[in-house]
Amino acid sequence: MSRYRVAVRTLCDFTAREGDLDHRFTPAPSALEGIAGHGLVASRRGEGYLAELPLSGEYQGLRVAGRVDGFDPNANRLEEVKTYRGNLDRMAANQRALHWAQVKIYGALLCAERRLERVTLVLVYLEITSGQETLLTHEASATELQVFFTDQCQRFLAWAEQESAHRQERDAWLARLTFPYPDFRAGQRALAEDVYKAASTGRCLLAQAPTGIGKTLGTLFPMLSAMPRQQLDRVAFLTMKTPGRRLALDALACLSTSTSSTSKPSTPPVPLRVLELVAKHKACEYPGTACQGDVCPLAAGFYDRLPAARQAAVARRWLDRDGVREVALAHSVCPYYLGQELARWADVVVGDVNHWFDTHALLHGLAHANDWRVGLLVDEAHNLVERARGMYSAELSQQRLSRLRRRSPPALAKSLARVGRQWQALTKEVSTDAAALQRYHLLDALPTKLMAALYTLAGAITDYLVEHPDAASVELQELLFEALAFCRLAERFGDHSLCDLAIYGRGDAVLGLRNVIPADFLAPRFKAAHSAVLFSATLSPFHYYRDLLGLPENSVWREVASPFAARQLEVRIRVDISTRYHHREASLAPIVEALVNQYQRQPGHYLAFFSSFAYLEQVKAQLHHAHPTVPTFAQTRGMQEAERDAFLARFTPGGKGIGFAVLGGAFAEGIDLPGERLIGAFIATLGLPPFNDFNEALKARMNTRFGQGDDYTYRIPGMIKVVQAAGRVIRSPQDEGVVVLLDDRFAQTKVRALLPRWWVLAP
Numbered sequence: 001m002s003r004y005r006v007a008v009r010t011l012c013d014f015t016a017r018e019g020d021l022d023h024r025f026t027p028a029p030s031a032l033e034g035i036a037g038h039g040l041v042a043s044r045r046g047e048g049y050l051a052e053l054p055l056s057g058e059y060q061g062l063r064v065a066g067r068v069d070g071f072d073p074n075a076n077r078l079e080e081v082k083t084y085r086g087n088l089d090r091m092a093a094n095q096r097a098l099h100w101a102q103v104k105i106y107g108a109l110l111c112a113e114r115r116l117e118r119v120t121l122v123l124v125y126l127e128i129t130s131g132q133e134t135l136l137t138h139e140a141s142a143t144e145l146q147v148f149f150t151d152q153c154q155r156f157l158a159w160a161e162q163e164s165a166h167r168q169e170r171d172a173w174l175a176r177l178t179f180p181y182p183d184f185r186a187g188q189r190a191l192a193e194d195v196y197k198a199a200s201t202g203r204c205l206l207a208q209a210p211t212g213i214g215k216t217l218g219t220l221f222p223m224l225s226a227m228p229r230q231q232l233d234r235v236a237f238l239t240m241k242t243p244g245r246r247l248a249l250d251a252l253a254c255l256s257t258s259t260s261s262t263s264k265p266s267t268p269p270v271p272l273r274v275l276e277l278v279a280k281h282k283a284c285e286y287p288g289t290a291c292q293g294d295v296c297p298l299a300a301g302f303y304d305r306l307p308a309a310r311q312a313a314v315a316r317r318w319l320d321r322d323g324v325r326e327v328a329l330a331h332s333v334c335p336y337y338l339g340q341e342l343a344r345w346a347d348v349v350v351g352d353v354n355h356w357f358d359t360h361a362l363l364h365g366l367a368h369a370n371d372w373r374v375g376l377l378v379d380e381a382h383n384l385v386e387r388a389r390g391m392y393s394a395e396l397s398q399q400r401l402s403r404l405r406r407r408s409p410p411a412l413a414k415s416l417a418r419v420g421r422q423w424q425a426l427t428k429e430v431s432t433d434a435a436a437l438q439r440y441h442l443l444d445a446l447p448t449k450l451m452a453a454l455y456t457l458a459g460a461i462t463d464y465l466v467e468h469p470d471a472a473s474v475e476l477q478e479l480l481f482e483a484l485a486f487c488r489l490a491e492r493f494g495d496h497s498l499c500d501l502a503i504y505g506r507g508d509a510v511l512g513l514r515n516v517i518p519a520d521f522l523a524p525r526f527k528a529a530h531s532a533v534l535f536s537a538t539l540s541p542f543h544y545y546r547d548l549l550g551l552p553e554n555s556v557w558r559e560v561a562s563p564f565a566a567r568q569l570e571v572r573i574r575v576d577i578s579t580r581y582h583h584r585e586a587s588l589a590p591i592v593e594a595l596v597n598q599y600q601r602q603p604g605h606y607l608a609f610f611s612s613f614a615y616l617e618q619v620k621a622q623l624h625h626a627h628p629t630v631p632t633f634a635q636t637r638g639m640q641e642a643e644r645d646a647f648l649a650r651f652t653p654g655g656k657g658i659g660f661a662v663l664g665g666a667f668a669e670g671i672d673l674p675g676e677r678l679i680g681a682f683i684a685t686l687g688l689p690p691f692n693d694f695n696e697a698l699k700a701r702m703n704t705r706f707g708q709g710d711d712y713t714y715r716i717p718g719m720i721k722v723v724q725a726a727g728r729v730i731r732s733p734q735d736e737g738v739v740v741l742l743d744d745r746f747a748q749t750k751v752r753a754l755l756p757r758w759w760v761l762a763p
Contacts, residue, residue, distance in 0.1 A: 004160040007370045008066030008105050010344065015155045016101035019094045020293025021302035021337055029083040029128040030488060037083040037126045038069055041133065048074055055109040059153040062160045068106040077120040078107050083128045086466030099123055101152065108149035111142035118142065129463065169271040170347055171228035179221060180254045186563030186733065187213040192222040194558045195533050199226035199375055204532045204552050208539040209560035212732050215535050216379065217251040223375045223533065232530060233372040236363050238353040240380045240387065241670055245276060248350045249320055275342050276320040277351030283336035298334040306341065309333045313342055353378060357525050358391045364525060373530040380670070381534035382720050385548050388518035394485040396511040398423050404479055409471065415460040422450040427509050430501055440693040441501040446490055458483040489513045495705065496520040498697055516698050517705060519550030526552055538723045544716050547706050566760040569730050570738040573746045573761060579684050584615060591684055591742055592623045595658060598740060599630055604679040605651045609663040609725045611685035613637055616660045631657030635667060651677040663687045669724040674731040680738040681729050686745055687718035719754040
């Protein structure tokens with residue numbers, strides 16, 4: 001029986017790469033262009049041609065598998081297709097060596113499987129623009145290929161045996177895994193049981209669990225416990241923000257009986273490899289330096305030094321940001337790209353949700369290439385709808401185009417001018433009032449003439465940069481990326497997205513492709529995981545997330561009973577106040593009265609949330625004028641991290657004052673102010689998105705698709721923000737506090753139905 005399995009691409013990446021890391025900008029075919037190119041080559045072949053042929057073989061317990069691009073049994077010819085742009089002579093020698101290694105491995109597997117004595121190996125290089133094929137051919141005997149296959153496998157085998165032993169040791173330890181505390185918190189055991197059942201049945205679970213029960217540990221522990229029994233290859237803990245990664249790493253450290261939750265061990269005594277993935281700009285040691293060997297010292301000879309760095313890293317096991325950096329610098333390799341490499345070999349990866357759900361997601365790509373069984377844990381999952389919408393949306397700026405036209409190379413002048421003319425024609429067509437600023441236009445369809453000009457421009461810039469790689473200015477690259485992103489999303493345009501045009505002034509317009517139903521893009525990502533667990537304090541109603549995220553039909557929703565008693569939180573509704581826009585002026589005095597009365601009744605720290613900075617500033621100014629002795633401080637526009645930290649530092653135990661903040665902003669979720677640091681919150685808004693043309697278009701689309709226009713556009717997203725903000729008050733079973741809802745609409749039946757069930761409203 002095979003003790004370890006590896007994809008052909010992974011094997012060759014491991015054994016055939018050498019030299020510098022080189023990520024200089026070179027226009028390359030997109031994934032869709034690559035797929036189309038492979039299809040084009042296959043369509044040119046004769047009858048009986050086998051495309052995407054699965055092949056596999058074994059060497060001393062190492063199983064190697066993959067899909068070769070094509071095989072012609074009649075000609076006994078095996079082909080591996082690679083798409084490219086421009087001049088093939090510019091392809092690096094080490095890249096060509098990698099391609100030959102792949103086709104030779106496939107040749108060895110084919111000869112062994114079909115008992116062939118010889119085979120013709122062909123590297124087919126397809127220039128994606130012209131469709132021209134360049135064929136590199138090698139006649140190989142089965143013996144020759146078997147020798148090559150054996151050599152590559154032997155070079156990998158020591159690593160494979162290490163990985164197999166690690167897998168056995170890891171699974172044996174996980175099979176004995178015990179909860180790191182004497183008992184579960186209230187509600188935590190129920191959550192853990194549901195997560196384990198989801199992992200065991202390969203289903204998707206939405207778990208609404210209140211703050212304070214230990215959701216991070218309550219999801220990691222059961223998923224890891226299920227890992228050996230369900231033969232999971234990887235667990236991915238995905239977060240929306242950096243603090244979520246830190247909580248996950250602390251929980252993982254807790255799972256070692258000899259490691260406290262606050263330490264960061266360099267080599268924990270548990271056979272579990274934990275990797276933290278961080279953004280490139282945060283990991284870079286030489287900001288502003290290109291990722292290529294002739295410029296960056298950590299890119300020079302990267303692949304030559306990678307084996308030693310990789311070995312040191314997996315021996316270390318605990319690979320948080322500092323751990324990866326320490327190993328990388330010790331071996332003079334780039335920390336960011338070392339982390340990307342280690343994603344192949346880690347057991348638990350902690351990173352942002354984009355690593356699985358984005359268009360070019362690293363973890364999803366690795367899982368697909370290596371046929372991994374993956375368990376997903378998605379923290380603060382109520383944010384996934386908006387995050388995913390952003391992943392599959394794009395904008396095109398008329399101003400960026402205009403700036404570039406003034407200093408573009410002559411070779412691009414014609415294409416840029418054509419796009420400029422189509423921009424002008426579009427704005428003229430949709431707007432009869434050229435003086436109207438910020439006028440929003442929902443387009444019935446994609447502007448075909450502008451799109452055709454944009455495709456031509458993207459191709460022209462790409463061709464220019466292929467021929468003039470040193471001319472790849474930042475501005476030109478940004479325009480190309482903007483155009484390519486827009487074109488690629490346009491190819492998948494459907495009722496899941498809107499196309500709109502915002503005109504801010506003459507020559508200043510933005511064309512947008514706005515994804516509004518991410519389900520169409522996310523459904524395949526959920527299907528690719530063995531099991532997915534999405535958890536948050538606000539994940540209701542279930543149908544909202546099921547519909548918008550594209551969850552599988554057999555998904556399960558669970559609500560973990562709150563460990564908090566109704567007596568801990570006093571909830572009041574001020575039905576005499578309206579925060580509707582046309583009632584704002586009239587609302588100022590009663591809101592100030594509500595804040596001051598509560599503060600005087602029970603002095604301490606409070607947060608007051610408003611729908612906008614303008615509204616916040618109006619109330620704060622009136623409170624200061626009427627009651628200057630009440631301490632106040634406020635969130636400001638564009639607060640930097642240090643300023644946000646200073647704002648939170650005001651909330652000291654025993655302190656007093658009212659902090660003003662915007663609902664849905666930095667202080668409305670994801671912050672922890674337990675005990676006396678925060679004893680109450682005022683919420684002077686339903687959090688409803690603004691009533692504008694875009695949201696009305698969104699409402700119409702939600703109504704057409706789901707029959708839930710008003711709820712899915714306004715009410716549910718707004719109340720999610722309200723409940724998240726109110727959740728800042730009660731953080732542990734010992735906390736007590738008050739929440740005052742300052743709007744008569746909170747008394748409406750549909751709105752009250754979206755409030756936490758454990759709340760008891762004061763009469």
